[in-house]
Amino acid sequence: MRFADSFRAARWVRLINLLLQAVLLLCFFAGLNFIALNHAWRFDLTQSRRQSLSAETRSYLERLEQPVHIVVTLTGDSDNPEVTQAFRDISALLREYVYAAANNERGRIDVEYLDVYQNRKRAEELNLEVPNVVVFTSGENHRVLTAGEFYDTKISAAHAAREAFKGESAVTAAILDVSSPDKKKIYFLQGHGEINPDDVGPRGFSLLTGALRERNFALESLDLGRTHKIPDDAALIIIGGQEGRVQPFEEELLRNYLQTRAGRIILMAQPKVQIGLENLLFDWGTIIYDDVIYDSNPQEQDEYGNLRLRYFLPHPITQNLIDHNLPVTIGPARTVGDDLGRAADDGLTVKKLIATSDTAWGERSYRLQLPPKYTPGEDLHGQLGVLVVSERVKPANLPLSVRGGHLAVFGTADLVTNDRIINFGNLDLFLAAVNWCVDRDTQVNIPARPIRRFQLTLSQAELGRLRLGLLGVVPGAVALLGLLVYLTRRR
Secondary structure (H helix, E strand, O other), X not given: OXXXXXXXXXXXXXXXXXXXXHHHHHHHHHHHHHHHHHOOOOOXXXXXXXXXXXXXXXXXXXXXXXXXXXXXXXXXXXOOHHHHHHHHHHXXXXXXXXXXXXXXXXXXXXXXXXXXXXXXXXXXXXXXXXXXXXXXXXXXXXXXXXXXXXXXXXXXXOOEEEEEEOHHHHHHHHHHHXXXXXXXXXXXXXXXXXXXXXOOOOOOOHHHHHHHHHOOEEEEEEOHHHHOOOOOOEEEEEEEOOOOOOOHHHHHHHHHHXXXXXXXXXXXXXXXXXXXXXXXXXXXXXXXXXXXXXXXXHHHEOOOOOEEEOEEOOOOOOHHHHHHOOOEEEOOOOOEEEOOOOOOOOOEEEEEEEEOOOOEEEEOOHXXXXXXXXXXXXXXXXXXXXXXXXXXXXOOOOOOOOOOOEEEXXXXXXXXXXXXXXXXXXXXXXHHHHHHHOOOOOOOOOOOEXXXXXXOOOOHHHHHHHHHHHHHHHXXXXXXXXXXXXXXXXX
């Protein structure tokens, strides 16, 4: 008998056939994995594509020039259910960013999850001391977002509820910020008795400057009496708590900076001080009154007699305070407002964003050192402005819209001193003013995604029927099917 016709040959043929089938099956799965890895198709079947990144974000990620490292210090096993839910929302969102940037060799995004209590060594390397934050780093730039910045929250008398998840806009803005090769530079004006930005005392600004550096701003002092010019890289100038007048040539430099260079200035004017910026303020439709604000209503004061401000006009600067029902606490302040006598200018927008209660008044005779008392016809009365913003949207008499200057005027520098900045709302308000001035986050126009809540309410009878179905009907149906199969196979 020939070997080809023997049983041994048949067994070898079957063995080789099985081996070839196994090899082909492995090659098939390897090919599928290769295609899925390099040419993946993903489908978002949720309503309104809730699990997909917007086209705007994907466009930014495709052009990203620097790698970005993201550290998440939230954990999924927290005792706080809101923190646990935030971890799920943020981690799911960041997976989409990692996937979207995977093909960008220069702008990769990687995510690290860190428990700051269990891994202290790594936390110290990253200079992280508190949990529940997300840190974005790229090179030497870094920015910190708290868990609350990922949500729109509405606070009522009964409870606080998260209404929308704005994580994509927050993450995209943070990535664009830290991946930028240049930091926005903020200058603190000095030379007129202004508060020292590095002073660690109770009346210093050291906590404020620390918060600004954490948000990827470069800080420097500016003495116009020495430099006689405003640096070309000045994104914002902060004038905080001056005790002396600005010289006329310095005011002219600041006026030109705002007008010709679309500059940005935050002015915090202390009471009882002549600041010497009257012409600049007139140009921008604002006025600072020579008074000290008092309020006789104890509900508008804290236990130490400080003013509590809670009247806000909707604006990007105040929106978070409105959403979270956060008051602002300040000490001595003066009235600021829009100058009703200014010349008509269709390119200038002036808004009073924060005001006192209607029981407040501006004491003009404070120099007499008498007990404060409202004097009709002399003192201002009613909802007095404490923050006014002025924005030039376009050049006057020209039918086009261009980037214009921004001016924010506070009636006090007490808002963000080291002994005030810990109050609810104070730091949030000032950082929002800084972001508005430097146009931070305005390049991202991604709507927040509403949080949908579903509640199942069953009566006792319906619960009983559900229990019967789960514990009786479903197992009984499976058992009956098994019995039918058994009887059929016996025949």
